[in-house]
Amino acid sequence: MQLLGIDEVTFGAKDLEKCRQFFLDWGLSLHTESAQELVFTSLNGCRVVVAHSDKPGLPAGVEPDPTLREVVWGVANTVDLESVRQRLHQQPGYVDQNGRVGCTDPNGLAVRVQVTQKHAITVDCAQTNTWNERTRINQASPAYDRATPIEVGHVVFFVTDLAATSAFYETLLGFVVSDRYPGRGHFLRCAPEGGHHNLFLLQLPQPRAGLNHVAFTVRDVHEVFGGGLHMSRCGWDTELGPGRHPISSAIFWYFVSPAGALVEYYTDEDELTDAWQPREFTPGPTVFAEWAIKGGIDGHTRRQKDAEAPSGRFMTDKPR
Template identity: 60%
Template sequence: MAVLGIDEVNYRAADLAACKRFFLDWGLRLERESDQQLEFRSLNDCVVRVSHPDLPGLPAGLEEGPTLVEVVWGVESAGDLDQYAAQLRNLPGFRREAERLRCQDPCGLSIALQVSRKRPLQLDCARFNSWSERPRVDQRAPVYERAQPIEVGHVVLFVDQREAMVRFYCDRLGFALSDQYPQRGSFLRCAPRGGHHDLFLLQLPSGKKGLNHVAFAVRDIHEVIGGGLAMDRLGWKTELGPGRHPISSAYFWYFENPAGGLVEYYSDEDELTEAWQPRDFEPGPERFAEWAVTGGLDGHTRRPKHAETPRQGFLTDKTGETDR
């Protein structure tokens, strides 16, 4: 019995028109649309739903305004749902529906469990040549004009009860601790074997609760860059990136999201097993990003923001040199 990953995220936002433009530009496909709700899907059918605040029955979320209001986690079988029901039945908001279990976590966020509806995928991804291994032969690495996210890979929340949240997700749902900022933040993965984190819980001194970001997995760093450049060309605002997280090893690019918080393209996170020993890190800029581009890259010149536009000719030419 184990949670497999995120099957669905549900946002609340009043400006559905802006959210529609954003998530289409982000690379999701629009599956359904009504006056009060948008439903998008990733390549493997992970669902991103955006609902107007007036939609009846919408969960409250952790904060006012546009935000994430529910996370739906996928499991392998109906038998898993039966076992999880026994773990969750005494919790606030618990109810069993035809195909889902629902409850609230200790911070009050609505969560649900269902038999996973995501599709398995085999995708062509870049091969990387290192000094010791040279798998890419007679072949150039890909260049992406835009991204097509594969799935929602993780969610990051501001919480006011980090320790209670860690106990809930580990003891009730079987998550495992990957790494942590002592007294401040905990990186959790759904099961002992898996990517570095599916959920990051961050407790601020202010006690703020809410959404930090939702992260979308893409094929490789080339798609992180190509997707970010496309979003910049389309006028969406970079928060930070591209860059690299030293804790998870992942490459990233963050954008502001009209549906709430930030969204992230990421790739190449660490893969962990039962043998992994969680590490403690002191929070700081160098822990968040080994390197990162403040403001992002310009999608037209493909240079850092406000950098001088490259001149014509070969970049290796010396200033003033002319072709001979």
């Protein structure tokens, strides 16, 4: 049994109209909506649900709304789902209904598993020419007016007990540690072979439970930029980015979300196998980001936010 990734996330929030506009601008498709719930989908069918905080039956949050209330992971078939059922049936908050089994993790989050509802897709992606590999021939790299996320690739939580929460995911759900901040954070992938992490658990010096961010995979670095510039033009606030994470190699751009905490566009993370040996890092600014732009890029001027707008002259065309 192994998990295939995130199938669905559910936020609890009160301002559904603002969340509706945000996730439409973000590039998701609105699947269904009602007075108490919005359901969005990504390109491969991954679902993002925003439920009103007062919606009956909504799992409790690990912190006050707006925040993430539930994460649903996918497996390949009913045999794997039965394996999960046997592993979780004695855990706190156990549920088994509507094709999902789950429980409450040690951090207080509702965790569910179902046979995946996502579907395989193929998308056109940019080719990168390096000194050794020249695969893009007679073809310009793409530029995007906006992003269309492929899926929710990972989630990041603040936890009150890193060891206990990490052990839950490793022992009961088969997660594998990719890298560590010893005693502070674990990067976990949901199978031996896959992207650098699907889950990052972070324990602060003064531990608390909460959401840090939800990350959406896009096809290439140009879509990170195109999506970020579109969100900027729409008036949404950048928290940090664009930038690059040295630990996972991913290019990122974080925005402040009305559904809680942050959301991220990212691409080009490391692909790992069971031969990978976890590394240990000391947290710090240069470990988090090789480079990053605070406040983002203005979507109209294409310059760093609050920088002087371009004049139209060539950069070397200076007054004599």
